[in-house]
Amino acid sequence: MNWIMIFAALSGALAVAAGAFGAHGATGPAVEWLKTGGQYQLIHAVAALVALRFEAKGPAVMFLAGGAIFAGSLYLMALGLPRWLGAVTPVGGTMLIVGWLWLAWSGRA
Template sequence: MLQVMAALSGAIAVAAGAYGAHGAHGKAAEWLSTGAQYQLVHAVAALVAMGMGARGASWAFVAGAALFAGTLYLMAAGAPKWLGAVTPIGGLVLIGGWVWLAWAGVRAS
């Protein structure tokens, strides 16, 4: 299931990035671009972490990307701007995923 979620996360990132580049304007295009970049990188990171056996880091990458990019996508679609206060929480979860992955690497060596 985690692999499926990471793969779908990558697909959503590509779609959001494409819409940001070709259909959105102004701040919405910026939010879509930023969200897509972070989500795509972390979809790949989730798959790599799975290969390393660091499932916790994978979950953090998928969940953090959903929070981080999801709030940006929602604001781009017209949701209230206060959602921008939630975006950094997703960023913290992403950072936690990288720390978790580093710890898994230390434990493996």
């Protein structure tokens, strides 16, 4: 069973659901939080699948974990949890950057 692929697919589904909720059910700053979280999570779910295709499992995991932390903190704030969760968002963003750098390193000859 390919857990990375399963998690990437579920991450993509959650991103679409968050974006739809942001477009049709949210108000105020929650709209932008859901839009941003959904966009980043969806991009990195696809990036994880591409990395997995090239047998770069480490970067794929970083994309998924970073996307979950980045988007998850935004989603939680959009659902009314405290705004201090915004301090967690850059941790996920840093993981996404590390995933891209790791993928670049993996591609060297």
